Amino acid sequence: MLGSFRAFTALATVASILVSRVDAIAKISRSGRYLYQDDGTRFYIKGIAYQEQGAVVESADNAFGEPSTFIDPLALPDACRRDLPFLQQLGVNTVRVYSVNSSLNHDDCMQTFSAAGIYTIIDLALPLNGSIDRVSPSWSTNILDQYIRTIDTFSKYDNVLAFNVGNEVVVQEATGVSPYVKAAARDIRAYLSSKSSSALVGYAAINGASTWRDALASYLTCDASGGNSDATAIDLYGLNDYEWCGDSSFESSYAGTTRNFANFNVAAYFSEFGCITSPPRLWTETQAIFSSQMSDVWSGGVAFSYFPASSVQGQFGMVTVDGNTVTTSDDFDRLRTQYNQASGPNSPARSSAATTFGSCPAESDTFAASTTIPPTPNEAACGCLQSTLSCRFTPQTSNYSAIAGELIGTACSLLGQQGGNCNDIGGNGTTGTYGRLSGCDPTVKLSFVMSQYYEINNRNPQSCSFSGNATVNSAAPSSASAANAAASSCISNPSATFTPSAPATTGGSGGSSGGGGSSNGGSSGGNNNSNGAVPLITDARALLGLGSMAAVGFASAFWVLV
Numbered sequence: 001m002l003g004s005f006r007a008f009t010a011l012a013t014v015a016s017i018l019v020s021r022v023d024a025i026a027k028i029s030r031s032g033r034y035l036y037q038d039d040g041t042r043f044y045i046k047g048i049a050y051q052e053q054g055a056v057v058e059s060a061d062n063a064f065g066e067p068s069t070f071i072d073p074l075a076l077p078d079a080c081r082r083d084l085p086f087l088q089q090l091g092v093n094t095v096r097v098y099s100v101n102s103s104l105n106h107d108d109c110m111q112t113f114s115a116a117g118i119y120t121i122i123d124l125a126l127p128l129n130g131s132i133d134r135v136s137p138s139w140s141t142n143i144l145d146q147y148i149r150t151i152d153t154f155s156k157y158d159n160v161l162a163f164n165v166g167n168e169v170v171v172q173e174a175t176g177v178s179p180y181v182k183a184a185a186r187d188i189r190a191y192l193s194s195k196s197s198s199a200l201v202g203y204a205a206i207n208g209a210s211t212w213r214d215a216l217a218s219y220l221t222c223d224a225s226g227g228n229s230d231a232t233a234i235d236l237y238g239l240n241d242y243e244w245c246g247d248s249s250f251e252s253s254y255a256g257t258t259r260n261f262a263n264f265n266v267a268a269y270f271s272e273f274g275c276i277t278s279p280p281r282l283w284t285e286t287q288a289i290f291s292s293q294m295s296d297v298w299s300g301g302v303a304f305s306y307f308p309a310s311s312v313q314g315q316f317g318m319v320t321v322d323g324n325t326v327t328t329s330d331d332f333d334r335l336r337t338q339y340n341q342a343s344g345p346n347s348p349a350r351s352s353a354a355t356t357f358g359s360c361p362a363e364s365d366t367f368a369a370s371t372t373i374p375p376t377p378n379e380a381a382c383g384c385l386q387s388t389l390s391c392r393f394t395p396q397t398s399n400y401s402a403i404a405g406e407l408i409g410t411a412c413s414l415l416g417q418q419g420g421n422c423n424d425i426g427g428n429g430t431t432g433t434y435g436r437l438s439g440c441d442p443t444v445k446l447s448f449v450m451s452q453y454y455e456i457n458n459r460n461p462q463s464c465s466f467s468g469n470a471t472v473n474s475a476a477p478s479s480a481s482a483a484n485a486a487a488s489s490c491i492s493n494p495s496a497t498f499t500p501s502a503p504a505t506t507g508g509s510g511g512s513s514g515g516g517g518s519s520n521g522g523s524s525g526g527n528n529n530s531n532g533a534v535p536l537i538t539d540a541r542a543l544l545g546l547g548s549m550a551a552v553g554f555a556s557a558f559w560v561l562v
Contacts, residue, residue, distance in 0.1 A: 028200075030236065031354075033268065033297075036353075040350045042347065044300035044343075045299055046339055047092055047093070048090060048095055048302060048318075049095075049098070049303070051097050051098050053067055053071075053307065053310065054067030056068070067127065070126070074097060074110060075104035078324070080109035084116055086326055092118065094300075096271065097123065098123045099123060102149040102150045102153040106153065110154070111157075119160070120157075123163075124150050124163050131167075134170065134171060137180040138374075138427060138438060139183045139187075139377060140441060141377040144184075144377045147163075148502055148503060151197070152502060161200060163199055165234070166204070167203075167204040167240075168206040170206075170216050171206060172209060175212055176368050176429040178219055179372070179374060179429040181203060182219065183232075183373040183374040185220065185233065187376050187497075187499075191500050200267075201236070202236035204239075204272070209366070211366040216367065218360070219360055221233045221357065222357060224371050228356055230355070236268075236269070240271050242277075244285035246278040248284070250291070254288055261297045265357065267299050268298055269302070270300070271301070273302070273304065277314070280330060281335075283303070286303075299344075303335055317329075318331045363430070374427060376497045381490050382437070382440035387475070389447045390483055391470050392471060404446060407469060408446050411466065418456050420452055420456055422435075422449060424438075424448065434494075437491065451476075451483070459472075
């Protein structure tokens, strides 16, 4: 049965909530592999994915169907107030948002949801151009800065349950990206701790063969130093799981996965669920997720999706929106019934929950990830290096994503022909080898390779042209040896790890590198337009695009390009 509610009804409901609820939302923390409220009551995520899908541009480079724009739902106060009554009808206590624009104001939505007892799980990535690239990964200053800007924007709110450092970044064909995700978790954990933030560090995994999926889960929650420290571990593991279809059963759908995670050491939940391959969606898996059969391992789940969303599998969504009118579907009604009947056991007691962080899984044919993870990106060191480079990337157009990839490939190839290489800018998560510039912004990497080619050609001005996209730096050291000495001084400890600090400059969200976004209606980032949709890139410092990062990945995979 379809139902409609007008905007004035939603506004009246919200007003009533804001008047009647005065208590602060309870703080949620992890103890062992469970989530608890301040009073020791066990907390289960009863969530829904909450983000309108941006424009999806089909291409061979976008096999996951990731959008090229996104709509930041937490920056649209009227929409949050419009949707709140429906979220309450569903009985949700958490919304998951895939991308947000850190330059916008989120006070109204976050406070509205907090007053209603609704937490948020916020993905830090901006798909396509603001996440760790699953094909050619890097953990670099531009992505770290983007993540930190988002954390700084949201750290003042009391209803941020977790920040996800990635979503479906690691896939079966690319397990070597795992060390980059783990490095992101390490640095984001350190930054949150420096801000005395209680937000959890999460990751949402694609569900794949247990031969590598289970190893990834163990890898993201192990101590890379070999001790019993959580410094490099996530707190909250999400599994995007669509195994339960139709009116299935625990034994037919979830039993195997639950057994595989029986000894998992941190909190786990289904970061997406809701099969669409056998309609209608009955949502009977909800009763299993919150039952004693699963509660010893899982802490709830997030139904996908409130808004309509398309994917390579088909169409999701439980409501349609026309202005201020929300129309619900049978999917919505069935989930409402199931969610309102679900309540997980209040056990075990928090006092009995403990966590150990053991050694990391060994590399194998199905999971090839080194326990040596990338260093913390060092913006000061990279900025220092940039000032010493003799030939610098100075694009003729502000929209330089289309040429940067070709330029870095060309520069590495020319350098290789003359006996040089691109080792310094590359990295390899399988071997645990990372160049001394691997954590720098891609534009710094490009300038470095251009400078190497310029120096190897005895500073011939023609070798610092690159079709007019590079210029000689008159302030650079006067000789190649002096330049090398200055560069070594800037990058004096390339493998260092430390607590990162907030970026020196602020601005819109940006990022480089592709992949790692939601394959089921995720998002990407930029400036706000009147309809809430935002373009892919706004931070020019962070811009390179897929082509350039593929070139960096090619360099890091083969080291010497000839």
